[in-house]
Amino acid sequence: MSNTDALIKNLVEKHGNSRNNLMPILQGVVREERSLTEEAMLKVAEALDISSAEVYGTASFYTFLDTMPRGKNVIRICKTITCHMKGKDEIIEALEKELNINVGETTSDKKFTLLSANCLGWCHKGPVMLVNDDIYPELTVDKALEIVQEYAHNSK
Amino acid sequence: METAEAKNFKKVDIIFECQDCKPIEVLDTNLERKPDDIILDIIDSGLKGRGGAGFPTGLKWKFTKNETAEPKYVICNADEGEPGTFKDREILDRVPEKVFVGMALCGYSIGAKEGIIYLRGEYNFLLKDLNKKLEKFNKQLKDRNLDFSISIKSGSGAYICGEESALFESMEGKRGEPRNKPPYPTTEGYNFKPTVINNVETLVYTTMICNLGPDKFKELGTKDSRGSKVFSVSGDTPIAGIYELELGMSLSTFVEEFGDGDTKSVQVGGASGHCVPRKYFEDTIIGFEGIPTGGSMMIFNSTRSMYNVLHDYLEFFTEESCGQCTPCRVGCQQLLKGIEAVKRGERKPSYLDDLKKLASNMNLSAKCGLGQSVANPFNSIVDNFREEIIY
Numbered sequence: 001m002s003n004t005d006a007l008i009k010n011l012v013e014k015h016g017n018s019r020n021n022l023m024p025i026l027q028g029v030v031r032e033e034r035s036l037t038e039e040a041m042l043k044v045a046e047a048l049d050i051s052s053a054e055v056y057g058t059a060s061f062y063t064f065l066d067t068m069p070r071g072k073n074v075i076r077i078c079k080t081i082t083c084h085m086k087g088k089d090e091i092i093e094a095l096e097k098e099l100n101i102n103v104g105e106t107t108s109d110k111k112f113t114l115l116s117a118n119c120l121g122w123c124h125k126g127p128v129m130l131v132n133d134d135i136y137p138e139l140t141v142d143k144a145l146e147i148v149q150e151y152a153h154n155s156k
Numbered sequence: 157m158e159t160a161e162a163k164n165f166k167k168v169d170i171i172f173e174c175q176d177c178k179p180i181e182v183l184d185t186n187l188e189r190k191p192d193d194i195i196l197d198i199i200d201s202g203l204k205g206r207g208g209a210g211f212p213t214g215l216k217w218k219f220t221k222n223e224t225a226e227p228k229y230v231i232c233n234a235d236e237g238e239p240g241t242f243k244d245r246e247i248l249d250r251v252p253e254k255v256f257v258g259m260a261l262c263g264y265s266i267g268a269k270e271g272i273i274y275l276r277g278e279y280n281f282l283l284k285d286l287n288k289k290l291e292k293f294n295k296q297l298k299d300r301n302l303d304f305s306i307s308i309k310s311g312s313g314a315y316i317c318g319e320e321s322a323l324f325e326s327m328e329g330k331r332g333e334p335r336n337k338p339p340y341p342t343t344e345g346y347n348f349k350p351t352v353i354n355n356v357e358t359l360v361y362t363t364m365i366c367n368l369g370p371d372k373f374k375e376l377g378t379k380d381s382r383g384s385k386v387f388s389v390s391g392d393t394p395i396a397g398i399y400e401l402e403l404g405m406s407l408s409t410f411v412e413e414f415g416d417g418d419t420k421s422v423q424v425g426g427a428s429g430h431c432v433p434r435k436y437f438e439d440t441i442i443g444f445e446g447i448p449t450g451g452s453m454m455i456f457n458s459t460r461s462m463y464n465v466l467h468d469y470l471e472f473f474t475e476e477s478c479g480q481c482t483p484c485r486v487g488c489q490q491l492l493k494g495i496e497a498v499k500r501g502e503r504k505p506s507y508l509d510d511l512k513k514l515a516s517n518m519n520l521s522a523k524c525g526l527g528q529s530v531a532n533p534f535n536s537i538v539d540n541f542r543e544e545i546i547y
C-alpha cells in the first residue's frame with residue numbers, strides 16, 4: 001500500500017465513510033501532502049462509494065484543496081485592500097526574488113509554493129501571510145525573508 | 157417620517173468582559189428555566205444577527221423550535237471572510253466559552269442535540285486550542301445531563317461558504333454553492349433539517365442576554381438597533397483594532413475617534429457594504445436604521461485612490477463568486493473589465509452609467525447575497541468618486 005493509500009484509509013476510519021465527511025478527508029490529505037493527486041481523489045471516491053467526479057467537483061471548488069502539485073510549504077500572502085494599502089506588493093516582490101519564482105509557482109526543489117490569497121482576517125495587522133496553517137502578521141520585508149529562510153532551513 | 161437621532165460615541169465591554177461572567181454559570185442558571193422563557197428573553201432583547209443580514213435572533217430560535225422534523229442543529233458561523241472583518245477570530249481566541257454556552261443554550265431552547273462550528277480554513281491555527289476547550293466543555297455538558305455536544309468543521313478557503321446555505325452544502329461535503337430560498341434554514345438547513353445558524357458574535361450576545369437580562373441589553377442602542385456591536389477597524393487609522401461600541405452613533409463621531417484627521421471615506425460593512433464619502437458622515441447612522449454592518453469599517457484617507465479600492469473589491473468578487481448563476485459570474489467580470497476600460501480611455505465615462513445599471517440588475521437577479529450586494533460598493537463608489545474612476 002502506498003503512503004497515500006494508508007493515509008486515506010486512516011482518515012476514512014477516523015472520520016467515517018459518509019458523504020458528509022468528504023471535506024475533512026480531503027483536508028487531511030492536503031495537510032500531509034499539500035495537494036490532491038488524481039490517484040488520491042480516485043481512492044477517496046472508492047472509499048466513500050461516490051463518483052470520482054463528485055470528489056473532483058468538491059475539491060476543485062475550494063482554494064485550499066489544491067489539485068495542482070504544491071511545495072512542502074505553501075505561502076499565501078493577503079492581497080486584499082488593507083494589506084494592499086500596507087504594502088503587500090513589496091513583500092510579494094521580495095519573496096519572489098528570494099525564492100526565484102512568481103506568484104502561483106513552486107520552487108524547483110519543491111520546498112515552496114508562493115500564492116496570494118483574499119483577506120485572511122488580520123486587516124488591522126497587515127501585511128500578513130499564512131505559511132501552511134501558521135499566521136504571520138505585521139510583516140516587513142526583512143521579517144518575511146527571515147520567516148521564509150527559517151522554513152527553508154527546517155525543511156532540509 | 158421620524159428622523160433618527162444619533163447616539164453619542166460609547167465604548168462598551170460586554171463581549172470580552174471576563175471578570176464577572178463565568179459562562180458555565182450562565183448555563184447552569186438558565187438550564188433551570190423553561191426553553192420558551194429563554195427564547196422570549198432573546199426576542200425581548202431585540203438582538204439582531206451580527207453576521208450581516210440582521211435577522212432577529214429570538215425569532216430564528218422560535219421558528220426552529222416550532223418545527224417538528226428531527227434532528228435539529230445549531231451552527232455557529234465562523235467563516236468570517238468579509239474583507240475588513242476580524243472580530244470573530246478574536247472572540248473565538250479570547251472568550252470561546254461564551255460562544256459554546258450560547259450554542260448550548262440555543263440547543264436546549266430549540267431541542268437540538270448537535271452543535272457545529274464552521275471555522276474558516278484560514279483560522280486552522282485556532283483548532284488545537286478550540287478542540288481542547290471543547291473537549292472539556294462537552295464533558296461539562298455531559299456532567300449536567302444535557303444531551304448536547306459541539307464539534308468543529310473546517311472550511312477550505314471559500315468566502316461564499318459564509319453564506320448560510322453554501323455553508324450547509326460545504327458541511328455536507330459538496331461545492332459551496334448557495335441554495336434557493338425559501339426554504340430557509342429554520343425549516344431546511346444542514347442535512348435539510350431545521351437549523352439555527354448564528355454568527356459567532358450573535359451567540360456571545362445570547363449568552364450575555366441570558367446573564368444580564370434583556371433590559372440591560374436594551375438600555376444600549378436605538379429602537380431599531382438594540383445593544384452594542386464589535387467593530388473591526390482597519391485602513392488609515394492610527395488605532396486599528398477591535399472595539400465594542402454602542403449601536404446608533406453617527407459616522408462623523410466614529411471618524412472623529414478613529415480617523416487620522418484626513419479621512420476621505422469609510423467603507424461600512426466590508427467589500428459588500430457601502431462607501432460613505434466625507435460629506436455624508438454627519439447624516440449616516442451606524443445601525444439597522446442607517447447602514448447596517450457586520451462590523452467591518454475600512455477607513456481611507458485622501459492619499460488613497462478610490463479606483464484602486466473599487467478595483468480590489470471587484471477582483472475579490474470575481475474570484476469569490478461561486479459561478480453558479482450568470483448575473484453574478486458574468487456581471488462581476490464585466491464590472492471589473494468595464495472600469496479598467498474606462499480608466500484606459502477605451503470607453504467613454506458615460507459607460508459607467510451602463511455599468512451601474514448592470515450592478516443594479518445583479519442586485520435583482522443574482523441568486524444569493526454575494527451577487528446581490530456587489531451594487532453596494534459599485535454604485536456608492538462610482539456615484540461619489542466618479543472623477544477618480546475616470547482619470
Ligand SMILES: Cc1cc2nc3c(=O)[nH]c(=O)nc-3n(C[C@H](O)[C@H](O)[C@H](O)COP(=O)(O)O)c2cc1C
Nearest residue numbers: 205206207233235236237318319320354355358525
Ligand atoms: C456572501 C455572503 C457571505 C457571508 N459570510 C458570512 C460570514 O462569514 N459570517 C457570518 O456570520 N455570516 C455571513 N453571512 C451571513 C449568513 O448567510 C447568515 O445570515 C448569518 O450567518 C446568520 O447569522 P446571524 O443571524 O447571527 O447574523 C454571509 C452572507 C453572504 C451572502
Ligand code: SF4
Nearest residue numbers: 478480481484524527
Ligand atoms: S450570486 Fe454569485 S455567489 Fe451567489 S449563487 Fe450566484 S454566482 Fe454564486
Ligand code: FES
Nearest residue numbers: 078083120122123
Ligand atoms: S485585508 Fe489582508 S488580512 Fe484582511
